[in-house]
Amino acid sequence: MFRKLLSFDETKQLLEQSFSSVPVGEERVSISDVHDRVLAQDVVSPMDIPPFSRSTVDGYAVKAADTFGASEDKAINLRFCGHVAIGEAPAVTVKEGSATEIVTGAPLPDGADAVVMVEYTSRQGNNVFVRRPVARNTNIMTKGSDIHKGETVLKKGRFLGSREIGALAAIGLTQVVVYKRPKVAVLSTGGEVVEPGKTLPPGKIYDINAHTLSAAVLECGGEAINLGIVPDEKDKMKSALELALVSADVILTSGGVSVGPKDFTPQVVDSLGKPGVIISGVAMKPGKPLTIAVVNGKLIFSLPGNPTSSLFMFIVFVRPIIMKLAGRPEESMPKVKAVAAQKMFSARGRRTFTMVNLTYNKDGTLMVSPVPTGLSGAITTMTKADGFVEISEKQQFVDAGTEIDVYLFKKLKKP
Amino acid sequence: MFRKLLSFDETKQLLEQSFSSVPVGEERVSISDVHDRVLAQDVVSPMDIPPFSRSTVDGYAVKAADTFGASEDKAINLRFCGHVAIGEAPAVTVKEGSATEIVTGAPLPDGADAVVMVEYTSRQGNNVFVRRPVARNTNIMTKGSDIHKGETVLKKGRFLGSREIGALAAIGLTQVVVYKRPKVAVLSTGGEVVEPGKTLPPGKIYDINAHTLSAAVLECGGEAINLGIVPDEKDKMKSALELALVSADVILTSGGVSVGPKDFTPQVVDSLGKPGVIISGVAMKPGKPLTIAVVNGKLIFSLPGNPTSSLFMFIVFVRPIIMKLAGRPEESMPKVKAVAAQKMFSARGRRTFTMVNLTYNKDGTLMVSPVPTGLSGAITTMTKADGFVEISEKQQFVDAGTEIDVYLFKKLKKP
Numbered sequence: 001m002f003r004k005l006l007s008f009d010e011t012k013q014l015l016e017q018s019f020s021s022v023p024v025g026e027e028r029v030s031i032s033d034v035h036d037r038v039l040a041q042d043v044v045s046p047m048d049i050p051p052f053s054r055s056t057v058d059g060y061a062v063k064a065a066d067t068f069g070a071s072e073d074k075a076i077n078l079r080f081c082g083h084v085a086i087g088e089a090p091a092v093t094v095k096e097g098s099a100t101e102i103v104t105g106a107p108l109p110d111g112a113d114a115v116v117m118v119e120y121t122s123r124q125g126n127n128v129f130v131r132r133p134v135a136r137n138t139n140i141m142t143k144g145s146d147i148h149k150g151e152t153v154l155k156k157g158r159f160l161g162s163r164e165i166g167a168l169a170a171i172g173l174t175q176v177v178v179y180k181r182p183k184v185a186v187l188s189t190g191g192e193v194v195e196p197g198k199t200l201p202p203g204k205i206y207d208i209n210a211h212t213l214s215a216a217v218l219e220c221g222g223e224a225i226n227l228g229i230v231p232d233e234k235d236k237m238k239s240a241l242e243l244a245l246v247s248a249d250v251i252l253t254s255g256g257v258s259v260g261p262k263d264f265t266p267q268v269v270d271s272l273g274k275p276g277v278i279i280s281g282v283a284m285k286p287g288k289p290l291t292i293a294v295v296n297g298k299l300i301f302s303l304p305g306n307p308t309s310s311l312f313m314f315i316v317f318v319r320p321i322i323m324k325l326a327g328r329p330e331e332s333m334p335k336v337k338a339v340a341a342q343k344m345f346s347a348r349g350r351r352t353f354t355m356v357n358l359t360y361n362k363d364g365t366l367m368v369s370p371v372p373t374g375l376s377g378a379i380t381t382m383t384k385a386d387g388f389v390e391i392s393e394k395q396q397f398v399d400a401g402t403e404i405d406v407y408l409f410k411k412l413k414k415p
Numbered sequence: 416m417f418r419k420l421l422s423f424d425e426t427k428q429l430l431e432q433s434f435s436s437v438p439v440g441e442e443r444v445s446i447s448d449v450h451d452r453v454l455a456q457d458v459v460s461p462m463d464i465p466p467f468s469r470s471t472v473d474g475y476a477v478k479a480a481d482t483f484g485a486s487e488d489k490a491i492n493l494r495f496c497g498h499v500a501i502g503e504a505p506a507v508t509v510k511e512g513s514a515t516e517i518v519t520g521a522p523l524p525d526g527a528d529a530v531v532m533v534e535y536t537s538r539q540g541n542n543v544f545v546r547r548p549v550a551r552n553t554n555i556m557t558k559g560s561d562i563h564k565g566e567t568v569l570k571k572g573r574f575l576g577s578r579e580i581g582a583l584a585a586i587g588l589t590q591v592v593v594y595k596r597p598k599v600a601v602l603s604t605g606g607e608v609v610e611p612g613k614t615l616p617p618g619k620i621y622d623i624n625a626h627t628l629s630a631a632v633l634e635c636g637g638e639a640i641n642l643g644i645v646p647d648e649k650d651k652m653k654s655a656l657e658l659a660l661v662s663a664d665v666i667l668t669s670g671g672v673s674v675g676p677k678d679f680t681p682q683v684v685d686s687l688g689k690p691g692v693i694i695s696g697v698a699m700k701p702g703k704p705l706t707i708a709v710v711n712g713k714l715i716f717s718l719p720g721n722p723t724s725s726l727f728m729f730i731v732f733v734r735p736i737i738m739k740l741a742g743r744p745e746e747s748m749p750k751v752k753a754v755a756a757q758k759m760f761s762a763r764g765r766r767t768f769t770m771v772n773l774t775y776n777k778d779g780t781l782m783v784s785p786v787p788t789g790l791s792g793a794i795t796t797m798t799k800a801d802g803f804v805e806i807s808e809k810q811q812f813v814d815a816g817t818e819i820d821v822y823l824f825k826k827l828k829k830p
Contacts, residue, residue: 379582
């Protein structure tokens with residue numbers, strides 16, 4: 001079923017109503033491979049951290065009461081009573097009037113309730129002279145004081161980087177349950193595209209979108225299945241999409257959504273299952289020829305062949321959904337405010353996205369202007385852009401000198 | 416050879432003088448695996464893009480001169496002369512007085528020098544009525560106008576993301592030369608550490624650093640070789656380091672760099688080759704017990720066992736070097752300015768790094784305060800932190816209400 005051209009916001013809304021973007025699943029992954037993944041369950045510590053009370057200094061483990069009254073002038077004499085090495089269970093018990101040598105990180109021996117730093121002690125044979133008093137628990141990290149058994153260490157939804165992986169190791173875990181990466185099938189259509197590396201016959205161009213989109217899928221937490229180029233025949237397109245529906249959670253086709261005589265992708269998509277095409281055409285620029293279908297609970301985006309249009313469509317519609325399917329924390333693209341260096345026009349009645357460059361002017365103001373290629377469909381527009389601006393369909397233009405949000409493709413370099 | 420405790424800046428300088436951080440090498444990688452890598456050579460286009468002049472609209476390819484004088488009232492009648500499909504070499508030549516049907520993206524047939532949009536035409540049998548004049552090159556993207564053969568498309572040092580990979584595909588490349596990922600061996604020392612998953616004997620703790628550091632290496636473009644835990648014996652440590660020197664560009668050990676009796680890592684490192692230990696102890700907090708050695712042109716960092724100290728050492732000294740060895744564009748950690756919610760002290764005479772939390776107060780000001788664990792060596796300090804602050808050794812403290820830079824571990828969430 002085809003509907004009228006929808007506005008950008010209507011498209012977003014209808015998309016949200018028609019497809020439930022919940023994480024595609026969970027899997028157990030080794031902590032050595034878990035970097036860049038997202039926790040699907042709270043991680044509860046199976047143990048106390050530290051697992052035993054440990055000294056935080058080199059010195060002597062004592063009964064604190066034995067040190068009361070000690071001073072530089074009047075050292076208290078305790079009996080030397082062995083030592084505790086790091087990584088070993090203490091073989092000694094600290095009794096009244098005794099001191100056991102201990103190093104940083106070693107377990108506190110039974111009987112001791114404080115550690116005197118080595119700097120405030122001296123030893124002569126079996127005599128340990130203590131020149132400062134210590135209160136109970138001084139220089140001790142008590143068992144479970146960092147993390148106690150049963151405590152939630154990391155919450156569901158937490159992104160796993162180096163610091164989080166360290167915490168998982170600390171509590172002895174070798175695996176955790178993370179969200180599966182959604183599988184995104186990427187296929188290119190159109191009789192004019194050829195796989196890079198092959199000889200280019202006259203009238204044909206190399207396929208760009210399958211490569212751009214596969215990398216873009218990776219960048220937002222998905223797993224791309226690059227199905228390559230599907231020949232411009234209805235039956236072959238149908239078979240390819242049927243295969244994609246079996247193997248992927250989201251399907252991206254590109255090309256073949258223009259008005260030319262061979263553009264049958266929407267019809268094929270619509271024939272695959274219910275409800276079929278839910279969005280056909282969006283009032284935005286670039287990228288009007290967009291078709292979105294829901295087939296048997298899976299999403300099919302038919303993106304335009306123009307690489308820049310296709311990438312914009314991906315950024316605004318597909319990326320947020322893949323992130324949700326991957327259980328990734330919501331995160332918009334980084335943006336900065338910049339001043340329009342020139343008047344930038346929007347397309348009448350259409351949400352307009354324009355690739356831009358950023359420069360600092362003499363007084364240090366960040367200025368924004370459209371990428372000066374002037375060519376529709378140019379590859380270099382995409383590679384030369386620092387980011388893009390979004391102009392509402394309610395605005396005719398952004399006037400020179402106006403401040404505007406710029407979404408960044410890469411980190412901004414200060415002048 | 417051991418030297419005196421160096422300041423933070425002296426350490427940075429000496430490190431720079433003693434080790435040349437240039438990319439470790441280059442390799443040819445398929446464009447399907449090249450995401451997140453950095454170009455080691457300029458990429459020059461072997462072809463024109465587009466490879467032929469193509470129509471940017473659906474319409475009729477004509478000789479522009481034939482349309483002069485056309486208007487809504489007075490259509491010019493041209494002879495219909497076949498059509499050009501997308502992806503096919505045109506079989507027709509456009510002669511004076513004729514018009515060839517063409518679709519967006521199709522190659523311009525010989526003889527034509529402009530395209531009239533279908534909207535401004537109508538057809539009756541073999542008559543094509545043109546109601547608007549077009550100038551030469553209208554609605555045509557001429558051969559090579561986006562990228563010309565021999566043009567540098569992407570420069571050496573360029574980070575490869577989705578947009579760049581699209582450009583590589585556009586010019587038909589299947590492989591490019593990128594910088595090799597530096598190999599970083601990571602090993603943990605100390606008799607107290609046990610690999611996660613194994614039973615924890617009394618007095619022992621799970622190894623954290625090998626896991627944190629391996630992930631941190633990955634995050635800055637390196638390839639981690641996790642050599643696991645090396646037993647606390649001189650000979651075994653020496654063999655492990657010799658193996659690491661053969662297989663890695665940089666070696667990170669952690670643990671065993673305190674003042675306890677078993678801390679022989681620096682001595683072992685110093686015995687491996689020239690010049691040996693160049694830095695032994697840095698006036699910073701946390702992380703004083705740091706040893707840096709250069710052995711046969713490779714760097715060995717002996718980091719402290721304390722996970723937070725070890726991570727800070729990695730961030731300030733190791734990370735920038737790995738990024739240079741990986742040929743990555745220079746990039747400091749993201750930072751924001753925030754107001755100190757409380758007085759934050761520095762350690763006398765030492766560059767102080769403190770894990771912090773960020774919060775917005777009622778009037779929307781971003782406030783920064785130390786992570787409130789209060790435990791030295793706590794794992795949770797690392798996981799609870801939003802970032803860290805750096806306080807100069809020349810300052811005694813940062814007063815409450817002062818604005819200070821905060822380096823971010825993750826993206827800041829606006830309130």
